[in-house]
Amino acid sequence: MKNTVDLFLFGLILVLCLGMYFIPVSLVQYILAGILGFFLINAIHFPREGKQEIPKPVQEYTLEDLAKNKSQWEQQFGKHKICDASVTDQFFAALHHYPEIHHGRFFVKRVKTDYAHSSRPIWYTLLLPFLTRKYLIAISNQLPPEREPTKFDNLSLNAQIGVLGHELSHSLDYFYKSNTEIMLTGIAYSFASFKKRLEVETDQSTVDHHLGFQLLSWSKEVNAIIKDGGYLSPEKIEALMRKNPAYLLKP
Numbered sequence: 298m299k300n301t302v303d304l305f306l307f308g309l310i311l312v313l314c315l316g317m318y319f320i321p322v323s324l325v326q327y328i329l330a331g332i333l334g335f336f337l338i339n340a341i342h343f344p345r346e347g348k349q350e351i352p353k354p355v356q357e358y359t360l361e362d363l364a365k366n367k368s369q370w371e372q373q374f375g376k377h378k379i380c381d382a383s384v385t386d387q388f389f390a391a392l393h394h395y396p397e398i399h400h401g402r403f404f405v406k407r408v409k410t411d412y413a414h415s416s417r418p419i420w421y422t423l424l425l426p427f428l429t430r431k432y433l434i435a436i437s438n439q440l441p442p443e444r445e446p447t448k449f450d451n452l453s454l455n456a457q458i459g460v461l462g463h464e465l466s467h468s469l470d471y472f473y474k475s476n477t478e479i480m481l482t483g484i485a486y487s488f489a490s491f492k493k494r495l496e497v498e499t500d501q502s503t504v505d506h507h508l509g510f511q512l513l514s515w516s517k518e519v520n521a522i523i524k525d526g527g528y529l530s531p532e533k534i535e536a537l538m539r540k541n542p543a544y545l546l547k548p
């Protein structure tokens with residue numbers, strides 16, 4: 298793959314140099330053409346489809362469940378996952394529900410940030426469409442005092458799995474988008490109405506991946522603090538679960 302990328306870069310630079318030599322354009326036009334070319338090239342995307350069967354909902358995961366399944370999950374999709382040791386078991390329990398991205402390359406890290414948790418592709422893997430994407434799920438270990446209860450370590454085990462499921466739903470969304478679409482999503486996320494719509498769709502995707510009970514635990518534990526974040530309320534999550542026959546709940 299590296300040779301293909303090198304060859305592509307070489308060809309691109311050669312064409313640009315020849316173009317610059319033969320076509321009399323100003324430097325500004327040349328730069329604009331380069332930016333346009335960058336976005337056009339990065340609009341190409343061929344995601345590799347994973348298998349689709351989503352595991353059944355589990356009302357409550359216990360530490361014993363995680364310990365029992367650990368080696369099987371590691372064997373099944375542990376390749377290319379670099380996780381902080383304190384999060385690995387919860388991350389694997391959540392990823393187990395996302396068979397489409399089992400083969401993805403993930404880093405799950407503790408970071409110093411004001412956001413309790415976030416998910417994004419690693420920027421340098423978005424520079425060319427032929428680079429293998431890598432995804433970062435960041436978990437804050439230092440929050441302002443008023444948001445301390447939303448910190449990962451202060452959540453119950455099921456809420457931790459639920460919030461990692463929410464972040465994996467973001468990763469899944471990126472997975473099907475081209476680099477250009479991801480960059481445009483990043484820009485649009487600064488608008489409150491887009492952010493709200495995306496977060497609602499992400500919660501919906503988490504319920505569709507049968508992590509509704511876990512998302513509900515997370516929502517109940519943090520809703521009072523993050524209710525302006527655009528996420529679904531516990532009542533709305535429960536309503537979605539009741540509509541989904543996999544949860545076996547009365548409508």
Ligand SMILES: [Zn+2]
Binds near residue numbers: 467496
């Ligand atoms: Zn989110």
